[in-house]
Amino acid sequence: MTKPGYPTIDDVARAANVSTATISRAINTPSKVAKPTRERIEALIQEMGYTPNHWSRVLASKRSNTIGAIIPTMANSMFASGLQAFQERLAESDMTMLVASTGYDSESEWHQIRALIAQGVDGLLLIGESRTPEAQDFLKTRAIPYVISWSYRSGTDLIFAGFDNYQAAANMATTVLDMGHRHIGILGGVSTDNDRARERINGFKDTIDAFGDGAKVTGVIEAGYSLTDGGDAFADIMRHAPQTTAIVCGNDVLAAGAIVRANQQNVKVPCEVSITGFDDIDLSRVVQPTLTTVQVPQIAMGRAAAELLLTQLSDTKPALSVEVPTQIIRRHSLAAPAAGYRSKS
Amino acid sequence: MTKPGYPTIDDVARAANVSTATISRAINTPSKVAKPTRERIEALIQEMGYTPNHWSRVLASKRSNTIGAIIPTMANSMFASGLQAFQERLAESDMTMLVASTGYDSESEWHQIRALIAQGVDGLLLIGESRTPEAQDFLKTRAIPYVISWSYRSGTDLIFAGFDNYQAAANMATTVLDMGHRHIGILGGVSTDNDRARERINGFKDTIDAFGDGAKVTGVIEAGYSLTDGGDAFADIMRHAPQTTAIVCGNDVLAAGAIVRANQQNVKVPCEVSITGFDDIDLSRVVQPTLTTVQVPQIAMGRAAAELLLTQLSDTKPALSVEVPTQIIRRHSLAAPAAGYRSKS
DNA sequence: TAATCGAATGTAAGCTGTTACATTGAATGG
DNA sequence: CCATTCAATGTAACAGCTTACATTCGATTA
Known part of the structure; x- marks a missing residue:
């Protein structure tokens, strides 16, 4: 940060024939300096290429900006x-x-x-x-x-x-329930040290539990941050609760991981199982089928x-x-459950 | 940044009965302070909870860290x-x-x-x-x-x-050529103000041009930074040069956009046209087919x-x-050209 | 006209460290 | 035993700005 030869406030003050205080004021509180003086100073600052030293400023003003x-x-x-x-x-x-x-x-x-x-x-x-x-x-x-x-x-x-993560998740759950799903899995991010993940999971859960008409949560899994984690969790849910017709996910990465795994396992999304995401990142437009998700501004x-x-x-x-x-973006990973699956409920 | 009542170097100096210079040295160049003194100072620093003020330090030492x-x-x-x-x-x-x-x-x-x-x-x-x-x-x-x-x-x-962007791109081009492709489109990022994009395009281009055996570049398009841009560019290339059997892309976003568009247009990837990416971001593992791309560490x-x-x-x-x-990651978006297409060349 | 006021500016004391230079005193060498 | 050296520490001058307080001086008021 050595600026050899760069002018300091003293140089400007000397050139303008005023005190450093006036220069400082001309810069920070221009209204307190008479117009002609101020203009002279401003011109000089330009001409000399003066830039106040950030750090001294911080030290003196006790504000670091x-x-x-x-x-x-x-x-x-x-x-x-x-x-x-x-x-x-x-x-x-x-x-x-x-x-x-x-x-x-x-x-x-x-x-x-x-x-x-x-x-x-x-x-x-x-x-x-x-x-x-x-x-x-x-x-x-x-x-x-x-x-x-x-x-x-x-x-x-x-x-x-x-x-409101809870509310946004609740809205998504409602959307899924309204489409007719009754057996819904929840795939969330790890909720330790993470209130957002927790709130989303609770938002899903409470909404489904409170819905009535036979709606129930078929499983709740918290998974890590990678596509693979999402895929593994998906496989888990489907193994333990094959009646699941929809999985609501706490974020798009997990959702995308789930969809990719579903495709690999030949589970049709959304016909056999619907999947929703959260965050609306690029992935959600690329994955096949495209992801219905919550958009965050x-x-x-x-x-x-x-x-x-x-x-x-x-x-x-x-x-x-x-x-x-927040807003729900409808794409193709969410559809009404197939009649066959639905009747099971 | 007000730290009311937090100790300064002076407080520590007074407590240790030495000058501020010694404190400063104990912190910055411990070897210059006698062991007993140093230990006393260190203990005091702990006890008093002294942290040197970052900004004064910067000002005094002319290094901002x-x-x-x-x-x-x-x-x-x-x-x-x-x-x-x-x-x-x-x-x-x-x-x-x-x-x-x-x-x-x-x-x-x-x-x-x-x-x-x-x-x-x-x-x-x-x-x-x-x-x-x-x-x-x-x-x-x-x-x-x-x-x-x-x-x-x-x-x-x-x-x-x-x-070396040029070399990495050249390697990818070679890989594509070696698989038998001879009509290759180039879909790069905007090269204005962007040497990486430019180098990648040139690496693709030069390698294809120099390959012989009828290999030629069927088109070069520079596109923006979104999936849609990639899709549009893909459509363009295929319209103007339908004989194209492979498109090498300057980044994964464009490549993913191209694949998504291909899917929409019912162009089979990689059977009808192969597509490669660059960067190996998450997208490349999610898009269907998964993207062959250049991994950057x-x-x-x-x-x-x-x-x-x-x-x-x-x-x-x-x-x-x-x-x-860099390293080429082989996934599914790159395959040998179908015989029918290849014979056209 | 003297007292009062207030706008414009100056003075100088910080802010909190670092470091060149000075000092001290004990150890070393001849 | 004196000169030299060196390690340990102190002194004080910065670094470059902000700002409380002081000063000046022309305008306003009673």
Whole structure:
């Protein structure tokens, strides 16, 4: 970061024949500087190619203009595009983003939180609500502004920019039930350290259980993060509960894995068994049959999260959680159960 | 970043009855502090919960311990997992990563480079070689350490941690030719501002042109970044050059798009037309038929890039470019051309 | 006209470390 | 025993900006 010979605020001050304070004000609070002076300074800044040293600024102002984002993984387009939107919105306000990933592990998240705070970030973006008690305490006592994304819950003082996983899952379950399915398997992500996965599973489960008319959950499996995991879980469900006519999945990767496996095993989707996903990533448009899934407005969510963090930092008005809407995208992996299978119920 | 009441180096110095210089040395160059003193200081640091303020450190030492990564997009697992590996390696050496994305636009990249450097990053990770002349000049005159990933070229003083796109593409083309295909279409990414896309296309092209035995390129199309773009381009090629028996694609998204479209149009893959991809992302295992593609060792690449940056910064030994190997993954979208089609040639 | 005010600007004390240079004192060598 | 050296530590000058407080001076008010 050595910038040999690059002008400092002192150089500009000398050239403009004012004090450094005036330069600083001309930059940060222009209204406090008389117009002619300000214009002279601005011209000089241009001419000399002055850029304030970021770090000194941080040190002096006690604001780093940096926020940290801690996400489970980058290796999944699902978080990536939300994150990108988040970053872009921050950049518009001259803030920068530090990223860290946890591999879906709360201990690791706790470690990253400490690291980022030690670095002096002004705020944090966190995914979901599951974190270690230590982390929660820490966030509270240090009073670090943060927003939680990918989840939403009302009735707390936490600030969310996300959606209601439970409700979205419930809606999907309803859609599946409405098509006539009564024996439904649930294939979710691992719910340890992951409230989103848990909420989705519960949303599915509660809705099916409450539906009546003979609707029941034929099995609940939590699987890992790969296509293969999805495939294996699919095979499991079908082995133990062959009467299953639909499987609702906690994410698209698992769903796609399930479909691929079904194809291999010559189980016809959706004729014999319907499969639904969650997230609407690219995969869902490529897999055969294409996947009926829940679309999550990632870009909107990312921007909203950034916006909330920004208002928290400028503390003019209180930041209010925002809930973004999800939507069911109908494709071909969901259909009414075949009569033969249905009659079994 | 307000840490009210958190101890500073002064507090520790006072408690240990030494000067701040000694504390600083105990932390940064322990060998220069007598053992008993050092141990006393270390204990005190523990006890008081002292963490050096990152930013003052930066200001005083003129090293930010931060490096910037500028990638085309985050919304693609292709860069994401390499990036994650990069970040993890940096974290091991107590460095942090700032990310920015360009949307595949050089002007935007140039802007991001300036922004990150103004922020005082110690080094940069850049993708590929295409950048504006201004950016190149800037990097040279400022002498910022940087490494280029996702590309590799020998015979320059640039430092790479990547692979040879041209050669990898050429290998794929050879594989396709060896299976007997003679009329081959090329479906690449947009090559403006993108040397990787360009190299891949050239690698395909040159290899086919040079092969002899009647091998020829039936068309070259550059398409955008979506599945649909791939599908449209596929349709185009098949319309204008129906004798085509294989299409080599510059990335998996385009290839998957092509396959999906082929399925819709009832063109049998691979019987009527073979399709190959590049990158080996998840999609390639899900699409039907599964995609024969070029696998890129992203994790290794990311770590290598971090390693190179780190050695450049510690400037003990010179950093030498590393080339990672790519590999062709054979799946089902590539087969020998059907006799009927082949005889046409 | 003197008192009051407020806009524009200056002064200088931070912010929290790092590090070149200075000092001390004990060990080593001739 | 004196000169030299070196390890351990201290002193204090930065790094480059922000900002509370002080100053100046022309305009307003009673």
